[in-house]
Every structure is written in structure tokens, then in C-alpha cells.
Amino acid sequence: MEREENSAILPSVPTGTEEDSVVRQNQWCQIRALFEQGVNKTAIARELGIDVKTVRKWLSKHWKEQERQRKSGLDDYQDFLRARAPEVRYNAAVLFREVKGKGYGGAYTTLVKYIRSWRVSEQKTATARFETEPGDQAQVDWGSARVWFEERQERVHLFVMVLGYSRRIFVRAYRNERIESLLDGHAAAFNHFGGRTRTILYDNPRTIVIEKNETSGEVVWNRSFKDRMDFYGVEIKLCRYYRAQTKGKVESGVKYVKGNALTGHRFRDIDHLNEWLEQWCLTIADERLHGTTHERPSERFARAEVSAMIPVNERPVPELERNEQRVVPWDTYVVVETNRYPTPVEWVGRRIDVRISGDRVTLINGRQEPLIYQRVSGKFQTIRWQGDPRSLTSRNEAGGLPRHDPDYPLLVGEVEQRSLAAYEAMMEEVRQ
Numbered sequence: 001m002e003r004e005e006n007s008a009i010l011p012s013v014p015t016g017t018e019e020d021s022v023v024r025q026n027q028w029c030q031i032r033a034l035f036e037q038g039v040n041k042t043a044i045a046r047e048l049g050i051d052v053k054t055v056r057k058w059l060s061k062h063w064k065e066q067e068r069q070r071k072s073g074l075d076d077y078q079d080f081l082r083a084r085a086p087e088v089r090y091n092a093a094v095l096f097r098e099v100k101g102k103g104y105g106g107a108y109t110t111l112v113k114y115i116r117s118w119r120v121s122e123q124k125t126a127t128a129r130f131e132t133e134p135g136d137q138a139q140v141d142w143g144s145a146r147v148w149f150e151e152r153q154e155r156v157h158l159f160v161m162v163l164g165y166s167r168r169i170f171v172r173a174y175r176n177e178r179i180e181s182l183l184d185g186h187a188a189a190f191n192h193f194g195g196r197t198r199t200i201l202y203d204n205p206r207t208i209v210i211e212k213n214e215t216s217g218e219v220v221w222n223r224s225f226k227d228r229m230d231f232y233g234v235e236i237k238l239c240r241y242y243r244a245q246t247k248g249k250v251e252s253g254v255k256y257v258k259g260n261a262l263t264g265h266r267f268r269d270i271d272h273l274n275e276w277l278e279q280w281c282l283t284i285a286d287e288r289l290h291g292t293t294h295e296r297p298s299e300r301f302a303r304a305e306v307s308a309m310i311p312v313n314e315r316p317v318p319e320l321e322r323n324e325q326r327v328v329p330w331d332t333y334v335v336v337e338t339n340r341y342p343t344p345v346e347w348v349g350r351r352i353d354v355r356i357s358g359d360r361v362t363l364i365n366g367r368q369e370p371l372i373y374q375r376v377s378g379k380f381q382t383i384r385w386q387g388d389p390r391s392l393t394s395r396n397e398a399g400g401l402p403r404h405d406p407d408y409p410l411l412v413g414e415v416e417q418r419s420l421a422a423y424e425a426m427m428e429e430v431r432q
Contacts, residue, residue, distance in 0.1 A: 353365075
């Protein structure tokens with residue numbers, strides 16, 4: 001029975017051989033590494049695919065190197081290998097080349113087997129779950145999914161925030177991942193939770209980080225995002241490059257949203273989708289028995305985290321605005337983010353202020369009544385004029401034929417214009 005359980009995670013080998021000893025030692029190292037990380041015995045058994053009784057048995061034993069059935073030729077180099085292996089990330093090819101230079105004459109495969117248990121233990125330690133105190137940290141990430149709206153399928157972008165301690169989750173759908181959507185998602189999440197954490201952990205998207213030096217730690221922030229987080233009093237934490245598993249709670253949260261909240265559903269529009277996501281967060285995600293904490297997120301939040309968070313009304317959310325200027329062209333349409341917004345004919349040639357905030361575009365010409373438009377999410381679209389009829393026939397305010405051109409009589413091919421009285425005088429002379 002024991003051999004069958006072991007074969008669930010490692011290939012079976014003949015009992016009593018050196019390979020069998022290595023297999024058993026590897027399993028012991030896996031179980032011991034997970035147990036030292038705080039994972040309970042039942043969870044260890046589930047993760048490794050073995051019986052919980054096997055876990056208890058191995059935890060009661062202490063593995064000793066001298067229990068190896070026969071001495072290895074690498075034992076003389078063990079001190080060097082123990083010190084060197086972490087520096088080369090347990091790369092067996094590098095270790096083999098270097099230990100061979102020290103006089104080792106054995107095979108490469110023997111070295112691979114010799115260090116295998118060290119590598120397994122190191123890998124488990126490197127991916128240890130990081131737990132935080134109540135109200136200390138949240139994690140944020142974007143996901144995307146194709147969602148049914150009526151009879152058509154469209155891609156939406158999912159803003160997801162997970163509280164590190166309680167595992168409460170908030171999700172909202174957007175048409176894009178622009179800075180405005182990112183900041184709106186934060187504001188909505190803080191209102192949903194009734195507070196905010198002291199730090200928030202992110203990956204390295206361009207809406208947050210323009211440039212980062214991994215060695216020195218210097219970061220060039222997206223100024224709009226950094227200013228808003230400073231206003232909130234929230235400290236920004238960033239994952240190391242290529243280490244997205246650091247924010248594993250929200251990574252799991254994104255998968256949970258896609259698999260549980262969206263599968264098999266369709267909606268009228270994006271507003272209907274967000275209504276459903278809000279209810280799903282409160283009635284399903286918050287009330288599930290979490291596999292890691294073994295508590296319902298809502299209960300864990302109420303018991304320890306709600307009182308530790310920064311109250312949401314302590315600092316109200318400012319409205320994000322971007323102010324620009326435009327000169328109104330002759331066709332009266334002002335271009336904002338590639339889209340064309342109409343103005344009155346009288347504004348042609350004037351320099352006007354353009355205010356972009358949230359879902360609105362406001363055009364301002366001095367003290368005149370400003371024009372407020374719904375901000376278009378697409379590109380290269382033209383918004384129709386909704387006011388009184390306009391005339392765009394000519395930019396010449398006087399209209400009609402130019403009558404003061406000094407060069408006009410000299411133009412070649414032009415016919416001189418004469419009054420009817422001149423023709424009458426000519427006809428009178430002919431009659432006489």
C-alpha cells in the first residue's frame with residue numbers, strides 16, 4: 001500500500017536499491033518542507049497525492065545522510081557542493097563541470113541524483129506562501145475574459161483586488177485597462193470594503209511603472225497613479241520581474257472569478273455585468289469556505305480585519321482630470337483621443353480648453369456655456385452636433401464675391417463686367 005502511495009508523486013523503483021533510497025528521501029524532503037512552511041498534514045497529503053497516514057509516518061522520521069546504503073564518490077565534495085549549489089541555482093551541469101575540475105571522476109547522472117533532494121527542498125522553500133497581518137496588504141491585478149452581452153460576445157477587462165488577510169475579493173469589469181479605469185477600480189474597491197489597506201502589491205504594468213531598475217530599486221512611476229496613491233496614504237509594493245507568483249492570492253482570485261462568476265452567464269450590458277459581479281462578491285465569494293484559511297472571508301474580515309483598515313471616508317476620492325488646449329479647426333470638430341467632438345461655428349479659430357475627466361469630455365471657450373460630451377471609449381469616431389442648425393458654407397464673414405481685389409482687372413481670361421446702361425448706350429448709337 002505504501003509503495004502505491006509513493007508512486008502517486010514519484011516513479012516506482014526496485015525496493016532496496018540506491019534509486020529507491022533517493023525516491024524515499026525526496027518524498028521525505030517534500031513533506032518536511034511543506035510542513036515547515038505551516039501547511040497542515042491534510043493539505044500536504046492533498047497536494048502530493050498521498051494518504052495522510054503516509055504524511056504522519058514520514059514526519060515522525062528523521063532522515064540521516066549516513067543511512068545511505070553505500071558511500072558515494074561525491075561525499076568527499078559534499079561541503080563544496082552544499083555551498084556552491086544555491087549560488088548556481090542547483091544547475092547540475094555547472095556543478096558537474098566544477099566538481100570534475102576538483103578531481104571527481106564519476107558520472108553526471110550520479111551528481112544529478114545526489115543533489116536532487118536539495119533542489120526539491122529549495123524549490124518548496126522559494127514558493128512559500130506569504131501571510132500578512134489584518135489590514136496590512138491587498139493585491140491587485142487585471143484579468144480579461146470574453147463575456148456574452150445579449151447575442152454577441154465581447155472581451156472585458158477585470159479589475160480584481162483581494163485582501164491579503166481575510167481573502168475578501170472585489171471585481172469590476174471595464175472596457176480597457178487605462179489609468180482612469182485603474183483608479184476607478186481602486187475607488188470602487190475601497191468603497192466596497194469600507195476601507196483600504198496600508199500597502200497594495202502589484203505586478204509592473206505601464207499604467208503604474210514606466211521604468212524600474214531591479215538592481216538599484218529605482219522606480220519611475222506613472223505620475224497620475226503615484227499621486228493618487230500618495231493622496232490615499234497607501235504604500236505601493238511591486239513584484240520582482242518574472243516573479244508574478246509573489247501575488248499568488250490575486251492570481252488565484254482572477255482564476256476564481258473567471259471560473260465561478262462568469263462561466264455560463266450572459267448579460268444585457270457591462271452595467272448589468274457589474275451589478276452581478278457585486279452581488280457575486282458579497283453572496284458567493286465572501287461566503288465560501290476558503291481552502292487556505294478554513295474560514296469564510298466575510299467572517300474572517302469582520303473578526304479581525306475591518307477594524308484594522310484605514311476608513312474609506314478619511315480621505316475622499318478626488319476626481320482625476322486632464323486639461324489640454326486645442327485650436328478649433330475650420331470644420332468645427334475638435335480631436336480628443338483620436339475622436340472628433342463638434343463645436344459651434346463661432347468657435348472656429350479660437351483656442352479653447354479641453355477637460356477630460358472620468359467618462360466626460362468638456363470643451364470650454366472663455367465665459368461661454370461649456371459643451372459637455374460623453375467620453376467615447378473607441379477610436380476615430382465622430383460625435384454628431386445636437387444643437388441648432390449650423391452654416392459652414394464659407395469662412396468669409398461678408399460672403400459672396402470678393403470686390404476689392406486690386407489684381408482682379410489684370411487676371412488673364414477674365415471677362416470685364418459692365419452695367420446694362422453701357423449696353424443701352426451702345427445700342428442707341430447703332431440705331432442712329
